Amino acid sequence: MAVLTPRPSRAPSGPSSLPRPFWTLWLGVVINRTGAIVQPFLSVYLVEVQGFTLARAGAVMTAFGVGSLLSHVLAGWLTDRFGRRPTLTCGMLATSAAMVALGAARGFTAVAVAAFLLGLTIESYRPAAQAMVADLVPPPLRQRAYGLLFWATNLGYAVAMVAGGRLADHGAHAMFGVNAAVALVFAAVVWRAVPESRPAEGPPPGPQLRTALRDRPMLAVCAVTSAYGLLFAQAFTTLPLAMAEQRVSRADFGLAMALNGVLIVVLQLPVTGWLARWDRVRVLAAGTTVVAAGFALTALVHDARTLALTVAVWTAGEIVVAGTLPSIVADLAPPGLQGTYAGVSGMSWAAGAALAPLAGAALLPVGPRPLWLTLGAVGAAAALGTLMAGASVRRRTA
Structure with a gap:
């Protein structure tokens, strides 16, 4: 006699639903991001400590950005070829060394080379960490797990901004030294407490990157990711300049x-659990639409209060996208290529973010309304593209 078991209405919730190695990785991300104090203050360091002109500081930041762009694909390939734990650990060791080198470098050429190496290593943990989550966490729980990693990243970043400001007052060497030490701690935590999770059979034969670049559903997701990166990165590139023109003070900004x-920090955890019940393609499209609406509404900003309202809108969309996008990428990846797919997705976002200052600089002189309405249209087009790719994505991730 067959026994009928009830079909669960949603994925199990609570900390116990996720495996212990995931929580160890989560703790390592919190530690790493709490000590990530150099990157937010790097441009200030280049101008005030190294004495570079704005043009030279911009060139160094470009070298850092190029390294960061390449790091996603390189780390993704290493993650699938040699394993998640070795890639993450060695990446953090290299990050620590690059931090020390950049803090000790003097002169434009030496600083630019060190900045490139730091960019090449500092984001290398992301593809490895995303692949670990895909290996360790069952598919129904991945959206929640990636949301938790995003929450950990932002919690650590908030602490880093406060700590970085205070350490900067004690000199650049303290800032670089603490960041390098924290990278070593992250490497030690992963090496000692997180088991290797790469599938025993390893990646499939053939060029790994070519497999991802020929995957049409993945390419559709990457196009959406690049558009989203171009839109979202305006918050840290064009938005400060635009608000200065609107006479919003730096303190209010x-x-x-x-x-x-x-x-x-307040909403990510409860919202991620609730979103896990719904179709991820529609959730991703909805989140992108909300982000687009938030930036489009910036055209109406005239003071700090209205700016805060628009920030609240696009943050709500960011919370929705944060756990959904990497879970879709993880489910699109064939066995053994989780790292490569995560790396390609990260590079897509970085490419869009790299174009953000150029797009903002071209549109800002035209006026705030054309700027923000155009960027809102880019986000709306990304949301529409998500829905158009929905059928193929669902077939692959079912």
């Missing part, structure tokens, strides 16, 4: 932007 971190 900082308070409005702080709302982003507060809302993520």
Whole structure:
């Protein structure tokens, strides 16, 4: 006699539903991001400590960005070829060495080379960490797990901004030294407490990157990711300049932007669990639409209060996208290629973010309304593209 078992209405919830190695990785991300104090203050360091002109500081930041762009694909390939734990651990060791090198470098050429190496290593943990989550966490729980990693990243970032400001007052060597030490701690935590999770059979034969670049559903997701990156990165590139033209003070701008971190810390956990019940393609499209609406509404901003309202809107969309996008990428990846797919997705976001200052600089002189309405249209097009790719994505991730 057959026994009928009830079909669960949603994925199990609570900390116990996720495996212990995931929580160890989560703790390592919190530690790493709490000590990530150099990157937010790097441009200030280049101008005030190294004495570079704005043009030279911009060139160094470009070298850092190029390294960061390449790091996603390189780390993704290493993750699938040699394993998640070795890639993450060695990446953090290399990050620590690059931090020390950048802190000790003098002269434009030496600083630019060190900045490139730091960019090449500092984000290398992301593809490895995302692949670990895909290996360790069952598919129904991945959206929640990636949301938790995003929450950990923002919690650590909030602490890093406060700590970095204080350490900067004690000299650049303290700032670089603490960041390098924290990278070593992250490497030690993963090496000692997180088991290797790469499938025993390893990646399939043939060029790994070519497999991802020929995957049409994946390419559709990457196109959406690039558009989203171009839109979202405006918050840290064009938005400060635009608000200065609107006579919003730096202090008020900082308070409005702080709302982003507060809302993520407060809302990310309950919202991610609730979103796991719904179709991820529609959730991703909805989140992108909300982000687009938030930036489009910036065309109406005239003071700090209205700026805070728009920040709250696009933060709500960011919370929705944060756990959904990597879970879709993880389910699209064939066995053994989780790292490569995560790396390609990360590179897509970084490419869009790299174009953000150029797009903002071209549109800002035209006026705030054309700028923000155009960027809102880019986000709306990304949301529409998500829905158009929905059928093929669902077939692959079912």
